[in-house]
Amino acid sequence: MEQRSEKNYTVAVCLSGVFGILGIQHFYLGRFLEGSCDLGLSIFGYYSLMTGEVVLGVIALAIDGIHTFIVTILLLIGSFRDGQGKLVCYPGQKLKGESNA
Numbered sequence: 205m206e207q208r209s210e211k212n213y214t215v216a217v218c219l220s221g222v223f224g225i226l227g228i229q230h231f232y233l234g235r236f237l238e239g240s241c242d243l244g245l246s247i248f249g250y251y252s253l254m255t256g257e258v259v260l261g262v263i264a265l266a267i268d269g270i271h272t273f274i275v276t277i278l279l280l281i282g283s284f285r286d287g288q289g290k291l292v293c294y295p296g297q298k299l300k301g302e303s304n305a
């Protein structure tokens with residue numbers, strides 16, 4: 205039976221939508237390695253842009269943006285897991301093995 209995450213769905217989706225490329229939603233959900241990678245990639249992308257490495261910066265930020273888009277979609281449809289492997293469920297989402305009671 206799948207387990208429901210204690211993390212708030214609305215907070216996770218909002219963090220992903222607003223601060224997604226910085227990886228803040230991953231830190232909130234306890235996925236620290238993924239959050240660190242997102243944060244590092246965005247810092248690298250912005251640093252590259254500021255130092256004149258435009259192509260490298262755009263590539264880094266594009267990869268980060270695509271990843272954030274995918275994570276946000278997975279959160280919205282209730283298919284994303286927190287750091288403990290539990291599903292971050294939208295309100296009213298039924299899990300496999302859950303009764304209707």
